[in-house]
Amino acid sequence: MRVDGVSVQCGFELMEKLECRLGVHNLSVYYDDFKALENINLLIPCKRITAFIGPSGCGKSTLLRCFNRMNDLVPGSYVEGSIFFDGTDIFSDNYDVTELRRKVGMVFQKPNPFPKTVYENVAYGPKIAGIKKKAVLDEIVERSLKRAALWDEVKDKLHSSALRLSGGQQQRLCIARALAVEPEIILLDEPCSALDPIATQRIEDLLVELAEKYTIIIVTHNMQQAARISHFTAFMMIEEHGDPGRIIEFGETSYIFTNPDNEKTERYITGRFG
Amino acid sequence: MRVDGVSVQCGFELMEKLECRLGVHNLSVYYDDFKALENINLLIPCKRITAFIGPSGCGKSTLLRCFNRMNDLVPGSYVEGSIFFDGTDIFSDNYDVTELRRKVGMVFQKPNPFPKTVYENVAYGPKIAGIKKKAVLDEIVERSLKRAALWDEVKDKLHSSALRLSGGQQQRLCIARALAVEPEIILLDEPCSALDPIATQRIEDLLVELAEKYTIIIVTHNMQQAARISHFTAFMMIEEHGDPGRIIEFGETSYIFTNPDNEKTERYITGRFG
Amino acid sequence: GKKEEKPAEETKPVEQELSGVVKLSGSTTVLPLVQEAASRFMDENPEVDVEVQGGGSSVGITQVKEGVVDIGMSSRDLKSEENDGSLVDHKIALDIIAIVVHPEVNVSSLTSDQVKAIFTGQIKKWSEVGGSGGDIVVVVRDKASGTREMFDEKALGSSKDAPVEPVASAIECNSNGMVRETVASTKNSIGYLSIGYLDESVKTVKYNDVEPVLEEAKAGKYTLSRYLRLFTKGTPTGAAKAFIEYVMGDEFQRAVVSKDYIPIYEL
């Protein structure tokens, strides 16, 4: 099946059952004069893990950061096209960006806890959203840490610095922090690239678990990881240096990895590229 | 077969045919009070590619940097034990370190050309070794660039800044720079981790080619890479956080990857670790 | 070729043949006068280098005694403890100090008692001396200046054993020019100046009903005056001698000194 020039592979039965609340329509992203993404069209299925893969510099991070408009922070960047979230274009003029960012959580490549205590890290989001009651915050912190599978490890050191945790723990803390504001979607940009295999495994297990409640989008360099945990995969690429990135193929992960429509996808996936 | 608690896998016929001019004996490395490596024993076969693999932080880089005493540069680090190079302990008091480093070249994780021209980069080593004649230098530069499979791409821009080359070209330039001083051994610390798959492929091909003339030691995170290009593999690991790194298993790559002695090695190689 | 230095005993200095360095330091009051003299003198005697530096009267006296400089400038006489007989005094001008007020102050005459009371802070408002307007702003010279010392002594009755200080809120200025500027620009202010600095931006007041003018000073009626002096260690010789003679000579006295001070020939 082809939609807007992108081949989409998906069992029809499945696609019909899926709900999609997030859709990208004709999106192009510019950094000053440089066009980083061109004409992206995509539907993100709810409560599934969608992985973006592709060679370095193809715009995976750029696309991911559009979903919660983190690209606004890059001076000189602007977008054309739309991203619809529950039917509203998030780039429309009066769209409430802070509200969007609360609903679309983000976890970064390197664990980036605040230089505060573990507790303060998790409570930060609820606090800025206006929750002041200690009891409520306590409960949110505990629940979020439990969901991030970190509670048991840190419950005795909630009030010591988050920077003392190990890398893997820090990354799970960042996930807990994102969960604390009750997001609907979680974006992860190569969340495991700074971690060792053991910590990586933990995070992967956690993501699979979280996918029961949350819509998850993950950027990864690690093809095995994409294959292991994601339900859907978008393969992105740039033709030549300086060209904008595009989505080459999007579909169910099992299809993409076993039976890609596009020969570039196949070459990339088998590691013999170019 | 087990030697000093390390299992060594190697076809005997092969081992007997191999010459080994570099040997590590009972080496331990400390950073201040922290013991990073313990009791390393290893023989590096000549004109072969030896890969060090293992989880992050297990001391691969530390061990590699001992071979040309780059660890001298880390304040507070010191070693116990010896590394023999052509029969002389490189840690002995009056050992000529600059001479050692000339014989044992090194290529780093991120391409790090000097902010000079391409030509100046390659000529740097010969120049500091005292070669002044332009003709000789020209010849060395050309030969080294050719060996690094870069000549054709840069021969027209020898005198423009090396920083303008692409990442993969820069890394090959670094290899050319290392080759220019006629080393016998080349150390590479994750030389491809900052490169895209195409550039990686180029470097891998180049290494295989170079192994005909040089002894190569490579640290890599990428198990496929180790499997693809190395003749011998050393698997290193730390038992627990804070423990020193050790060599768990060393042997011919094909053995290690298909039929490891040690179950830890197996678990690591199959990606299901810990 | 370089001209030979003439012996110092020569009676009439032949300017063209003089050479050498003359160093001066001391009073900043005398400084500009001597600087002017130096540049004129050097124009006439290109081989002579006259170096003039400030430092204050005491510095000048000390340094000339120590032989660091050839001539010390001073705006006061030697103290008894300074006077060991080795220094020769050359008076080069008489300086008159006028009391000045901001032009809007409507007081035109002050008695010596009123002046003392104003400068020491006992009188705080112009209304107390018959004027109108608010708090008096006292402007004085800095402690180290010879003018201040003379004024403290003669107008405020300060002596070595019973020093009198101007009021602590007084603005201290490092020069006559700055006093004039400050008085001119600050309402209700009062200060004192060398008469050479007087202009229409400030208003002079009579001191004990006497105008601060040359005639009255010569007649001895106006008491706020002092000599500007150069000191040498023993009788000056060579270039130094020629320089002092130049400063005291009619030409320089008429052309320069008479503009700001009372020249020697009028005394």
Next chain:
Amino acid sequence: MHRRSGRLFGENRLGAPDPHLFLYDLREMGISRSVRLSRIVKTPDNFVKCALFICSSLTVFFVFLVIVFILSSSVPALKELGFKNVFFSTKWSPNVSAPLKGNYGILAFLNGTILTTIGALILGAPLGVGTAVFIDEYAPVWLKGLVFRGVEIIAGIPSVVIGWFGLTLLVPMIAEITNTSGYGMFAASLVLALMVVPTITTLSFEALQAVPEDIHDASVALGATRWQTVSRVLLPASLRGIAAAVILGMCRAIGETMAVQMVIGNARQLTFNPLTRTSTLTTRIVTDMGESHGVFRSALFAQGLVLLIFSAVLIIIVRAALKGRALSQ
């Protein structure tokens, strides 16, 4: 890197076949610890190191010299007049001809220094820190460079120029508005505020820049507004750096001389009213140094000594503040 133990070859626990065999061969060949003296490459390096070290210890020597000369010049005053009469007296009436007969209490000037500095910080610190936060967080790209460049230009303006500006524009303005002489601590604080702004801005900006970008992004990604991010993440994380910036600004204010001297009025009185004239330590030195000698001059050096101690103490505080940043590392 040096070696600790020289233990040679370990016994082979398992016996043959031994892949380490070649090591034994080499040892038997007796070439293991050959010493090559022919090329002691280290020598020029050591020479260079020595020379560089000597140059860099000159700094220590200079500090030593400064201390020695300032201290030895202030000793006469402290000895002859007594510590108490210098530091705890507000009476400053030097006697030029008989220095020992004068009074040399510097308390009023100490007070002037402290109050003008506080004034300068009250005016300058919000400006400086605010400008730094503005550049770091609020300014549109085209303005960032402009404001930063502007601040650097202020830093470069010579103090006599700023003083002249203060004397000819600020003092008359203050005189007009408040109906006083215009000279005084307020004018001094205004001028000083101008001079501390660049110090505080550049150093605070540096501190803000040192906060990792990813922490900032983390906050924004959680839906924090800009002000929430600034107040809850950026400022706390850079607090020590900003404190250090303010202290260094203070250092600058305490030490500034010429500009203050032009506008403070150079009176000798102790005062707490910002609109009245007084002196600071630095301005008193400049006002009186001209013709001073003996104990008078020594008393002025004693004020220099106080300034020296002030800045040394502040620097030690700054260094302590910048070391071991509590939570961040």
Next chain:
Amino acid sequence: MNPKRADRIATVVFWSLSMTTLAALLVIIVRILSKGLLKALNPFFVFGKPEALKAGGGVLPMVVSTLYITVLTVVIAFPIALATAIYLAEYTRRESRLTRVIRLCIDTLASLPSIVFGLFGMSLFVIFLGWGYSLVAGAATLAVLSLPVIARSAEESIRSVPDTYREASYSLGASKWTTIRQVVLPSAFPGVITGTILAIGRIIGESAAVIYTAGLFVRKIPLNPLRTGAPLSAYIWYAQAEARIPDFRSVVDGGAALLLIIVLLVNFVARKLASYYREKKIAG
């Protein structure tokens, strides 16, 4: 308070704070230039001799003194500062007690009020060594004053040279000094030069440290460094504080404008040079 509202208020506050700073700068520059630019550009003023009593004097000897003293200062301070910077950046990777002392001394020296340097220079160079008020005494004082400034910026530039360059050089068998000379210093050079020029800006504007060491007033153009000089900034202060010449206002206005122009020019050159090298390094 509603976070949105607080955010809006904060935005207004930060805008106004920084605009106040900019406005202050603008007012100073406009004021100084509007009053003094004509005078500062008048050749009779710039190339004239100063007058002691009359109006109409110029500032040529002062401008020459400033240039002279600046050159002397840099000649004295730069080699020491560069050596210090190299030592601290390259040879003391690890803080020892000794380097801590050196660093403390540099910081202390950098934060001392310039009047303290003035006092120090007067008692050491002028009186103790007997150099008198002279250009060398002023330059020596300024050298001690600017040493830490140059050293620190140079050290920073040297430190900011990526370690990867050093590693690459060492791994090719270069000795430490070779590495510093061939790789580190060339890379750090633009930063070192920029820092030095910025320090020169400070030297030119410095007055408190020179009034008791170099002198305040000269009529002859100083050629002998052992003679008195009068840097422009010191003369400006002198002209206004000791105000003897009737036209001192216009002399100070002109001098201030001239000084401001010189300092701004110096800073401008530093920036231009820095960006030139930055581009050149990339373009190469």
